[in-house]
Amino acid sequence: MPPAPPRAIMPLLVLAALAALVVASFAALELKWGAFFTPEAAETTAEFLDGFAPPELSLPFLRKCLAASVETLSMSALGTLLAVLGAMALALPAAGRFGPLLRVPSRVVLNVLRSIPELVWAALLLVLAGLGPFAGTLALAAHTSGVLGRLFADALENAEPLPEKTLRTNGAGPMSAFFYATLSQTLPQMLSYTLYRWENNIRAAAVLGVVGAGGLGQMLKYHLSLFQMQNAATVVIAMLLMVAMVDAVSVALRRALTR
Incomplete structure (x- = not known):
């Protein structure tokens, strides 16, 4: 029997590497599964959850x-709106729309933005913007710009180039061809x-x-720190x-867009 072609072997090698990584992860972590099923753990959990009942339903707190x-x-x-603006500004050069020189630096910026989690961004921006929602909004915008920028750049690169080329051949300007062909x-x-x-x-x-x-x-942290469990609930x-x-609204809008 002839040997399997390389393309058939590569998926098996990737699966084997992932399986080895999972096994190594279990071996490296000291997971005490038995501690979850002891009577003491069940009693402690029930006592902890009992503190949340009943939830605080007074009108001022609501x-x-x-x-x-x-x-x-x-x-x-x-934060999402600001991220869309930043993502589009970075996605265009990252997709090579402004030449090859800006492609690599733009992708590096996108990698940095999305590699730093929102909590870390918030901790850094709290120093600059102070406590409150402004720092949180900027943190969401920074991280999401990196995520959406990469997705937008890949979508632009994978778009069919023929419609834009056809418009350019027939005399359309670069911006018009991009908006009417690729962006659409x-x-x-x-x-x-x-x-x-x-x-x-x-x-x-x-x-x-x-x-x-x-x-x-912030409300949750405040009430948990004071052990006001009913308020936290x-x-x-x-x-x-x-x-x-929001999930229901988003799913409905995404279905409407894909019809």
Whole structure:
């Protein structure tokens, strides 16, 4: 039997390498699985969860949760909008639209932006912008710019070049050919990426408050630090409801774009 071609072997080698990595990860970590199933662990968990019931449902506190939810939602929306602008500004040179010299530096900037997590960006920007939602918004914008910029650049590079070339051949200018041919092809995909990242930024914005960036996360940290578990339970419920609402809206919009 002739040997298998290299293309058939490569996927097997990749799977074998991934399996070896998983086995090495389990071997390197001291995971104490038995500790999760002891009677002491079950008793401690039940006692901890019992402290969250019943949630705080007084009208003044619900108003605070609503205001914090609006703040978190605003952080995610504005951060995503700023990220789209920054991503498009970096995606064009990263896709080679301005020549090969700017392609590599632009991709390096995108790699740096998305390699630093939102929490680290928030911790750095809190020093410059101070406590509050402004630092959280900038942190979301910085990280998401790197993620969307890479996705936008790949979408532009993978777009069919023939329509733009045809328009250029028939006398259209570079900008007109790009907007009517390439951008029109990739725009639905870009919008889908943007909506998906907005979903992620809702969750991230809720967590960023833990470092002092405002919103529901800051309320959660405050009440947990004071062991006000019933108040914290209400904040967690508000987070879940907000994320579920935004997920439903985003899924509906993405389906409408792909029809």
